[in-house]
Amino acid sequence: MAAGITYDGVASAEGGNIFKDVSFWVARRVPMRDSINNGGTVVPLEKNADILIADHARKDAPAGSYSWKFVTESVENGIIQIKDRYRIGPDPDLPRTVGSTDRPGKATRTRFTHSEDVALVKWVLRHGEHFAGNKIYQEFERANPRHTWQSWRDRFTKMLQPRGQAHLDELAREATPEPAVPAEEAQRAPSEAAGDAQNSAHQKASRATPKSPAQSKRNQAGSHKQDPRSSVATRASETSREPSTSPTTTPAKSALAHTPEKPEEPEPPSPIADTSEEDEMDTMARIFINDILTYGEEVGKDIDLATRIGEKIVGLWELSQAVEAQKVHPDEVDWLKVAEDLGYDFDPTGEVPKELCDCYRDNLVDFLEAMADYDSGGEEIKSGSDLSIAALRASRSPGLFLSPPSPSKPASHETATKKRTADIDQSNSSRKGKRRRLDPTVEIPSTPEEELQSTKKPLVSQTVSPSIRETLTGGRSQSTNGSRRLMSPPHDEGLTEDEDAAFETQVRYPPTLQTQESSVEVTPSQQLHSEAMDVTPIPLDLQKKTGTSKKMPTTSPSPPGPQVDKKKAKAAKRRLPAAFRESDDTPSANPTPSSPGPQTGSSAQTHSPKASSKDDQLGIRYWVDHYQALGYSHKIVVEAMDRTTLTPGFLAVTVMNSLRDGQGVPKDWEGVWTDRDDTVLRRVDASKAAGSAANAKAIRKAQKDEQRLRNKHTEDGVALRRQYLKDKDSIEKE
DNA sequence: CTGGGTATTCTTACTTTCGC
């Protein structure tokens, strides 16, 4: 080490200032820990550091860190050395190598991106009838070697196809360019291919939400702070397989990085500034913009969605994301890093960070605080503008802006995806550093029902911004929630016991939505979708007298507004949000279908004018009107609601899409009752009613049938359906 | 072509260590 040398033209006992304005985090086990700075600042926290310094002799160097030799040799030479020469630890831009290397072919696991899904679906649909074969995937692999053909095939058959035709159609409709198509079909313009890369990269970046905007950029740059344990680094590695060689990312480099064989391997553009449609980040951005504009209108404030700062135009969405990525209180935001995350070069004058700060305070603080207030105190809505915020809030995941869903979720990520129910809320806490250990002796009190209702209200209110409604209902039917399509062949209703057993591991009824979400890849928009489109059955009490456990606490039609003061509703019988009732003035007084749908058979009469509970009626009407307003025919809406036992939301939409597309009623979806299901259930009940009069064989069959229904629809689902059919029958008799 | 196994990746939930 050469402390004390003259550096960079400045002689000083401290070793010059070649690292002036650069902050270091130095791992504790670095031998030169005490002597490293040379004009820079050594900060105690990784997150506050521009450069992570670790010991190259250790194998556990944080991802994206650099050897202490970078500093010492820079000091020795009086000039900052090329940083990448000193990179140690796992390269965040490269996937970890696999332990076993004796395997041919790919040795790493590469996550599928949304654009890849789109491309795959398009490709497969183009070769429709042989999607179960190998050839089309082998061809596809030739043009898209990012995954093996087996993986492409797996992806389609196990992940995409089970989500249903509607989902496939939707994917195929998406404008997202394909990563690549086999040569014989690849006749797209080069610009399109570039779009692929960009789009793909963006989506990957999106999946890295919420930490992504800042972190993934830092990961690319490889010169900044990084949570060593964060998988974001690894996730960000998906965004680029090329070794990072420069702290800055340029399009030119991106172009160079792409080999013809791997057009879909993108250089990650700025995850913040990139623009591509139809991906999750865009969806969130659109919602954000809509919301903040709504907020601006409510409070009478002009909101500038984009402001010129320095050499760039900064959007509020990007700014909020960059700030949010730091997960600190707004007063503690490191605006230098925000600037960096937004793609600014280092600004020694500090002008840009200052302007960013001002912009944030002028435009975003109030809005975000209002949102936070709503989040934290669902009922403490005070100002008029809070109504709109409430509406906005009610239909999205908590902390969408303040703390984007965990990629888990998130996102995403992707993510989705995927976290335990208890973790959902974590996004709301500005989580800094390690998690606190829970005291095992402490009993966590259940969340008051009032809060649950006020914060997780699943309404799709008419007051919700159009963007959200569009998001919720725009035909998206991705099976990220609610019920997952069962993996059995569509035709198979007579399940083997093995299959039944398999179902038991998969099937959950809508009340367990959140845990189900964790099992599928969940993008932010999907999560938004799922949370807004509740899959709770409408607690229809068609026949008041018969209502046992089915009966909801019937009240006279209550005035609009959150019903937070009501008694607890059971999970399977939550009331409709108050907003359902606001649509009471719908002209169509009688939502009863004029005729049964083509496939409903005996079970099409969903909504009877005799429904005894006005709340129920209004709730049903609301949804019927709602879905009709979205373009579904009355018949389809009614049938879908019938098939799903009056469960609005994802399930119902899925059925509607299926019916609309001429696919009939999905046969193997939990919560979607086919004619056969109903028939079997009726037969089971009849057999039970017959009691000893029925012969042993019939009883055994009934038991088996019932078990199959339970496996498919869960016990609660069967009970609910049973009551529903009973009520319906009674009404039809009358 | 299918079903299933393997290994990697990712996330969470801790405990331990270290520096202030």
Added chain:
DNA sequence: GCGAAAGTAAGAATACCCAG
């Protein structure tokens, strides 16, 4: 003592591959 980094373990998801 406190807070943060470092370390560990477990579990879930799933990309990838292979045998039948």
